[in-house]
Amino acid sequence: MAAIEVQGLAKTYGDLRAVDGVDLEVAEGEFFGLLGPNGAGKTTTLEMIEGLRRPDAGTVRVLGEEVWPRNEALLPRVGVQLQASAFFERLTAREQLRTFAALYGVDRAEADRWLEEVGLEDKAGTRVEDLSGGQAQRLSIACALVHDPELVFLDEPTAALDPQARRNLWDLLSGLNDSGRTVVLTTHYMDEAEVLCDRVAIIDAGRILECDSPAALVRTLDAPARVSVAPGQLDVGTARGLAGVDDVVESHDGLVLTTRTPGPVLARLAELDHLDGVRVQTGTLEDVFLSLTGREYRA
Incomplete structure (x- = not known):
């Protein structure tokens, strides 16, 4: 069974057709990348697949379920890390993660383990507003993963990370995928997509231009x-x-x-x-x- 099935997906804002008839299928256990320039329609496409935004046309099925109207049965099975993080104010990193964990019935020990997984154990007592951009990004990823979802959406997860943190996160994400989870990633780092993704779709002006493995796409390029x-x-x-x-x-x-x-x-x-x-x-x-x-x- 496919983890994600998208047919004829469209979204319009006034005269702007942000997503224009996207067809997409992501297999269970696949690490899939969605690549495109700024304004290409990546985030809008993801938000509709995640059930956060209502499509104007088309259908979306995630893990065999319709996502719209908002399908609460999918919430424990899906993890979402958004491009812009929003945290509860005045909570420490540990409190923030434990709060997210409690929403899914996950115990505190598992929440604390995820602080270590993303390299934030030394920032456990730091309020989220005092974290650096990269630290906040890593905390956001931990919040998306703390309930052990089957399917994970990551919207530019390594933006603002230093090279060491970025490479460590690659190892973490590869491990998630190796354990059978499906991962969908957007990124502006082409080397990241080449290393991590089984397949990538390149989108521009709201349409999928190409979709294949990175190696297969490179082979089609007539480059010296x-x-x-x-x-x-x-x-x-x-x-x-x-x-x-x-x-x-x-x-x-x-x-x-x-x-x-x-x-x-x-x-x-x-x-x-x-x-x-x-x-x-x-x-x-x-x-x-x-x-x-x-x-x-x-x-």
Whole structure:
């Protein structure tokens, strides 16, 4: 059974069609990413799937249940971390999490365990208004997970996190998915989606443009490889003369060779004994994202 089934989902605000006929299916146990520029319709789509916003058209089923009108039977089975966190005022981090736990009949020991899971045990006695942005984000995630939901929605969960906290959260989220939970993620970090997601859907102007695994989407991209050679390894003239090299750019970091046949180019560099410090970069999910949505600034 699919964890999420969406057909013909639409939402309009005046002349703006924020979500325009979205069809989507997420399998049970899948780690699914919803990617798009600012204003693409990601959050509105998620809010309708979560049952927080009424669709103008279309149907949504979550864990086999209709989500609208508001389906209270789904609440214990679903965890939601919103883009903007809202906490009870003047409560400490521990009190906040224990309050959320109590709403679901979860004991205090389990709530305290989640403080440790998100690295906030040393902030247990700190009022939520005194937490940093990243700490508040981690507390919000703990509140979404404290009742052990089957399906978890995370809207940009690593925004405002430092690199260490971000990587630690990746491990936590991977563990959730490995234990059989379904996870739906929105993020602006393409490397995050590549590492975590089984499949991603790229949305823009309220429509799904592509939906597949990150690796499959990258394979469809007609992008050359970039071979970076460390300074002093190779002169520009020799680099330009290598078979298969389309372009050479010189910088303070050495040379960058653009090629669509990296294998033979690397073999020739090996013959010349110029492989020290060589790095190869092929197409990435970010390249796919930009090719589909463009490079212009979004509000």
